[in-house]
Amino acid sequence: MWTIVRKDLAIELRTGEMASSMFLLALLIIIVFAFTLEPERLMAPEFLAGLSWTTLLVAGTLALNRSFVLEREAGGLTGLALVPIDRGSIYLGKAIGNFLLLLVAGFVLLPLIAILLGTRGLSPTWLLPGVIVLGVAGIAVIGTLCAAIASRTRAREVLLPILMFPLLAPLLIAATRTTAGALVGESASDLQSWLLMLGGFDIVFATAGWLSFDFLLDE
Amino acid sequence: MSESRRTWQDVILPWSTFVSMLAAIVMVFLLAPSERDQGIVQRIFYFHVNLAWMAFGGFALVAGTSIWFLRTGSRRADRLAHANAEVGMLFTTLVLVTGPIWARPIWGVWWTWDPRLTMTVVLWAIYAAYLMLRRLGGEDDTILRYAAVLGIVGSLDIPLLILAVRLWRGVHPAVMLSDDPDAGLKDPLMGWTLLVSGIALALLFTWLVSLRARLLAVDETVAAMHLEGARS
Amino acid sequence: MKGLYYLAAAYTAVWIAIFGYVMSIGRRARKLERELEELRK
Secondary structure, three states: OHHHHHHHHHHHHHHOHHHHHHHHHHHHHHHHHHHHOOHHHHOOHHHHHHHHHHHHHHHHHHHHHHHHHHHHHOOHHHHHHHOOOOHHHHHHHHHHHHHHHHHHHHHHHHHHHHHHHOOOOOOOOOHHHHHHHHHHHHHHHHHHHHHHHHOOOOOHHHHHHHHHHHHOHHHHHHHHHHHHHHHOOOOOOOOHHHHHHHHHHHHHHHHHHHHHHHHHOOO | OOHHHHHHHHHHHHHHHHHHHHHHHHHHHHHOOOEOOOEHHHHHHHHHHHHHHHHHHHHHHHHHHHHHHHHHOOHHHHHHHHHHHHHHHHHHHHHHHHHHHHHHHHHOOOOOOOHHHHHHHHHHHHHHHHHHHHHHOOOOOHHHHHHHHHHHHHHHHHHHHHHHHHHHHOOOHHHHHHHOHHHHOOOHHHHHHHHHHHHHHHHHHHHHHHHHHHHHHHHHHHHHHHHHHHHO | OHHHHHHHHHHHHHHHHHHHHHHHHHHHHHHHHHHHHHHHO
16 A cells, blocks of 8 residues: 555656646636635635635646546556555555645645635634645545546546535535634634544545445456 | 236336326325415425435435445346436436425525535435446446445435535524424325325336336347347 | 416426436337347347
8 A cells, every 4th residue: 555655656756747737726726716706805714714625626636637547548557456455455545645645735725825815814723734634635535536436437537526526515514614613713622523524524435435446446 | 027027017116106196296286285374385395305305315225226236246236226316316306496496485585505405406416426427437337336336435425415514504493494394284184295295206216217227228138239249 | 376386387397307207218218129129130
């Protein structure tokens, strides 16, 4: 599993193409939001939370799309499947790789958007990084699974968001709400149910992905 | 196909669907009393609520048949999963159509992001995702397994969705008064109408699934014959 | 009586959707039956 993580990270660190495209796309989305929605109206912390997660989701889809495509084109997945390792570990390896990429993106985007929007009334708590971690984990877990499913089809780039976004609805609701709360100083006990839901989401779907990969890789 | 299954499909199911739907319509339009506050429009609710139940239950069926398929490789299970998804999508669409038509005269708006409507929209999107995968998945047989996984994952998502949406919106009092069926069900005849409509729609769901599944089976047979023809 | 229009609209929509679906299945079934006949020859 860790080999896969290391391999994907090595590719990324060497070329950096994914990170830069994601960053650029995220920036462009924010600019579009600034043009189409009145920036003065968007100064509340809720908008910061909402726009951050939206941007992260869309830019992240870019990264997730690539998770399996490179493998598939180079015939690598067949090779992977032949190796006598647990199929589930392939999933976890990919998911962790995506998770780390998205995590970095998230930590970069949130302050950036805060600056660009000029958000008022912020008093972030230590809860904030934790929330980002939980939310990003959810995107990574579902996204990797959907990327694997979509990669089998011809319209894979279109299909990935179609599969991912509805499944991520509960996560997005929880992550945005919790982020907004963490940005204005709500305590962990206030946000308790939400945090539990985030955690639950991550665990349920990480497990589901891990278990189902056996069915997904027989070629 | 066994004799008893043929009888069930061709005779019992269609006829009981027809009879129960007729009974439901009679009850909804003629026998059930008008609700005091909402008037005649309230009668939409008898179908709307049951359609919603079928819509959500339908996805449970998709999940169940998908699990069956993954465990046994039974093509029939896969066809049933596909059929359930299509009919479920149809019913969900109808929920989203009848809902606003009911809401407009009662609440004055076509749409709100209240918990029930929101979760229905996402359910619709999950159905759409499943059906899109099947459509775009190409002729490959392995897609069937992928679709099954999606079906199961989707059904895991739905309880989480319901939780999240409820927490998000809280339970809105204005919604409760007009949306909650129990508040307005003064007359027991209303309860019976709801029940009969429920049974009718459940039978309708089942009948439509059996029709669709049968079409899929013929489709597979024809495809197989084409394949044989191409080879020989 | 405006309520009646809404009621009618809702149930008409339901009817059209169900009927439409059944008819589309029927149409495709007949087409496949014909194809099956052709292939069997």
